[in-house]
Amino acid sequence: MKYDHTGMEAKWQKQWEEKGVFHASNDSDKPKYYTLIEFPYPSGQGLHVGHPRSYTALDIVARKRRLMGYNVLYPIGWDAFGLPTENFAIKNHVHPEVVTKKNIARFKQQLQSLGISFDWSREINTTDPSYYKWTQWIFLQLFKHGLAYKKEASVNWCTSCKCVLANEEVVNGVCERCGSEVVRKVKSQWMLKITEYAQRLIDDLDLVDYPDRVKAQQKNWIGRSTGAEVDFDTTLGDKLTVYTTRPDTLFGATYMVISPEHPMIEKWAGQIQNMDEVRAYQEAAAKKSDFERTEVAKDKTGVKLLGVQAINPINDREIPIFISDYVLVSYGTGAIMAVPAHDTRDWEFAKKFGPPIIEVVKGGNVQEEAFTDCATGIMVNSGLLDGLSVEEAKVKITKWLTENHRGRAKVNFKLRDWVFSRQRYWGEPIPIVYCEKCGYVPLPESELPLTLPEVDSYEPTENGESPLANMTDWVNTTCPHCGGPAKRETDTMPQWAGSSWYFLRYTDPCNDQALASQQALEYWTPVDWYNGGMEHTTLHLLYSRFWHKFLYDIKVVPTPEPYAKRTSHGMILGENGEKMSKSRGNVVNPDDIVKEYGADTMRLFEMFIGDFEKAAPWSAAGIRGCRRFVERYWNLQDILVKDGGIRASLETPFHKTIKKVGEDIENLKFNTAIAALMSLINDIYDSGSITPEELKVFTILLNPFAPHVTEEVWSLNMLGEEMVCQQQWPAYDEDKCKDETIEIVVQVNGKVRGKLSMPADVAKDAAVSAAKADEKICAAIGGKTILKEIYVPGKLVNLVVK
Known part of the structure; x- marks a missing residue:
């Protein structure tokens, strides 16, 4: 039966969502496990094959943890405010909200085609007023506690975008977005007093499991x-x-x-x-x-x-x-x-x-x-x-x-207070009014969300103010404190705002009374495993840790740190070894790969391409090799016998593979986990057949990597009730992970002269005696006197002669 991914993958994606098998529960007696990826910015360009590397990796972790009996939260959402969308809207005379909705629909379709086990029932969007209501609420708490203030500050000013840029948005003296000249300009800016938390942001790195290089970047930035x-x-x-x-x-x-x-x-x-x-x-x-x-x-x-x-x-x-x-x-x-x-x-x-x-x-x-x-x-x-x-x-x-x-x-x-305001439209309105009598006054919490008004133009004003500054009917208001005339703040928040707390909203995304319930936060936080790019291990990580610590201080969240574990992945480069970009002409569209080879093949290749934490070039030959592996798995059905458990001849390879795949997933060694599965399938083909129990175990092990084809094989061969993703991760016996025989290298004066197959638990005397009795070794010694007999258990015998 020929393997054809067309239709099969969409079928299982639909069934997973209809049955809600990946929907996490806030009321479960299972142990919880919260896996998180950096939610994407939905640009008009869509995904390229580098983006899903992180999503697939954490999906493998999430799927394995479900098989281990955990209540897993693996959520998804959209970091959708931002300057690129606003610039596109200005250029094409279309509302940023329209652009955002279109881009999100495109991204969502692409992600769903990859079979990522996201909990789509908890999908969030930073541009949704029901979400940014709570972003504004957090800002008000910062303001009330003296951590948000306004001051004259020297800022990076893009002469074309006519807005303030963060330092990381300035590359070689020009705006990274539009390439125009950036100058220094003094403007009145909202600031967040992150410096109040500088020492704690250093000290509390001792509480978390972050790679040393990530901790070093955090400490260096704080300085x-x-x-x-x-x-x-x-x-x-x-x-x-x-x-x-x-x-x-x-x-x-x-x-x-x-x-x-x-x-x-x-x-x-x-x-x-x-x-x-x-x-x-x-x-x-x-x-x-x-x-x-x-x-x-x-x-x-x-x-x-x-x-x-x-x-x-x-x-x-x-x-x-x-x-x-x-x-x-x-x-x-x-x-x-x-x-x-x-x-x-x-x-x-x-x-x-x-x-x-x-x-x-x-x-x-x-x-x-x-x-x-x-x-x-x-x-x-x-x-x-x-x-x-x-x-x-x-x-x-x-x-x-x-x-x-x-x-x-x-x-x-070295850390400076965070310049928090932007002179643009497409961002969260800052819920502050200015009164000549009372100064800066916070909006009452009951009036949140303060929503963005419709504007005729999204371009900043000539004097560099936000487009909102021209909306006089919206700007002119009354002071919540004294009732006198006042003006709304026309700056908006930076894109960093919504991404500084989004992981909390996932725990209770429909709550309209709080950013999340105390019960949900106490159950789910901290995030157990958070993966993202190294480029976000300074500012985003620092900002979100700062916001979380503040929320901890005011007793909103139960933990001092947001993420128990943080890992980072390397980029997937173009086949020419350069970063993927349209200008270099080396972008690979995942839609094309999924259409030609299938999502399972793409997932396997993304994980098999090399060390997950290092950059690796895309390879057309490599993708074809992973497709052949999927087909070899599919064709196991052709050699399936009716009955039987794991045969004695394959018992050790199976137990070793169960152990290795499980450990490798937890240690981000996806490439070697897949290599172990490839080795096991070779052993199976060498045996000439496969039993139902062997196919069942192999299918569960492969499922986190290639979920669609494994569900299809499971269903066609009635290997068990329900779906593969609802089964139990197989256990291994440590004693059965040991080889019955091992290969011992024999050296004479340090030079390899032969190899012997010996029992795995062979003692020194037996190993040395067998070496001295071997014809090749005897010839190498040539009647010389043996001065020393060296044995490295399980590895080698070295005979020193004179």
Whole structure:
């Protein structure tokens, strides 16, 4: 009987959904298991074959866990707000909601064609008012607890999209969406005080099972450091404070640098003698992204401020002050002390602009041929610190600064507060009004959701405000506090908002009284296994952990961390080894693969292509190989006998495969699990037949990988009641996983001279005796004296001769 996937796969997809076999229950006596993938952004381009890699992997885990008797929640939804949809709507004069619905329908059809066992009854959409009502509710709680505030901030501004971009949306100085120039601009922005949680976001990584590289990325982004704040007086009577991790090098600080946006420049404007030069430099710096400004290899630029100097607090020497774009106002205090002898960037700047270079750590001068590390040397030219080690000097100078009221010990974080507002239409409205009398006032919770009004144009205004700013009937309202005239906030939330808590809504998606019931949250959270791309292991993971911790603090959720386990997958590249993209012409459409080879073949190949955690190129030859494996499984029906259990000759291979496939799934080793199944099917064909029990076990093992064909074989051959996906995962006997015989390598003086088949539990004496009795080994020894007999149990015998 020829295998034909056409029609078969759609049939089983329909039956699964009609019978609700993958619908999780909030009222079950089974142990729960919550598996989660990053819900997709439904773009107009649809899926390419790289996208389903994560979905298929966690689907395999989810299917296996159901077979193990768990109540599994494997949900799906749509991260549907965002700038790409809005840009498409502007270009094509169509409402973003229409675009979104069309894109979601396309994505849903593609995902369902792959047989992913999502619980479609819990489908969510971040653009649905019943969903973003609770996104707005969380924002109001953040506002009421002082964690959401408004301030003037220097932001990335896209000159074409006319909106604020996050740092990650700026690539090489241009907007990653449209490729237009990005400049720095000061705007009033809503901010979330994620910095309040910086230390906890580090400490609580000890509570979760994340790969070391993911934890490292989280810690690096937060950037905790210990040092000191140092106060530098100035000749104009003001004070500049710097943060430094190296207060021990204070005697070597020969100039200061402040950012071009530092507020002190405006205060000193009337006394700075070269203000025109300063203004020109500020304008040039505003056109650069933070990445460009801080790039280590770039040429150093700057302007010396004429008319003001700083005073080094350790020796009261006057030192020049420069502005330079490599110092950011958003990091630290926006000012640094420069120690050119021991910092390459400061040294390059000093060589160009002339400040002196004073070595204060012996052997740590960046330009010495014998340069080692300025963190391990001995202090010189440093007065009270001379002769001390760097660590000793740090302690002494910090104490001196504190006692003399010129500084203090300080723990600092690179992490900045989260710029949360966007000047665009297609996002969650921020439920705040501004009243001249009362200031910023939260909307009453009873008035949520605050829905998006219909607008004639989705383009930002010429002054860079949201399109909502033109909707005067919507903007003008009354103050919930005093009843006077007020204006609604016209900025909307970033796409990060809806994705920061979506996993909670899955637990109780139809609840209109809370984001989810306490019972559902206590049962399902934390997420047991969350998989996503490495590109989301900093910001998305950090933001969602922050929101979850806040909700934990206000007793909405029962756990301090949202995800117990996080894993990441490598990309599937084009056949040319490059990232898939339309511009490279190497995109493979999964619809084409499913149509030609079937969903089961595609699923198998996505998992067999290589190490799941590493990138791997697509291979047309590889997909054909997986199709042949599916056909070999299908053709087992041709050699099926009427009766029988697992035969003695296949007992060990079956038990070993059950063990390996089960363990490999849990350890993301899908490729080797499939290889084990391929090996077992070879053993079966070598035996010439297959019994019903053998086919039953093999079918259950294969089911998480190839669910459609296994359901069809199960049904056609009446291997059991109900469906395969409702069966029990087979158990293995550890004693039966051991081979009865093993291959022992025999060496003479370390060189392989033969191999012997021996009982698996062979002892040393028996193994050595058998080796010495073998004709090939005797010939290799050639009558020489055996000095030593070495036996590595189960592996080799080595005879050392002379």
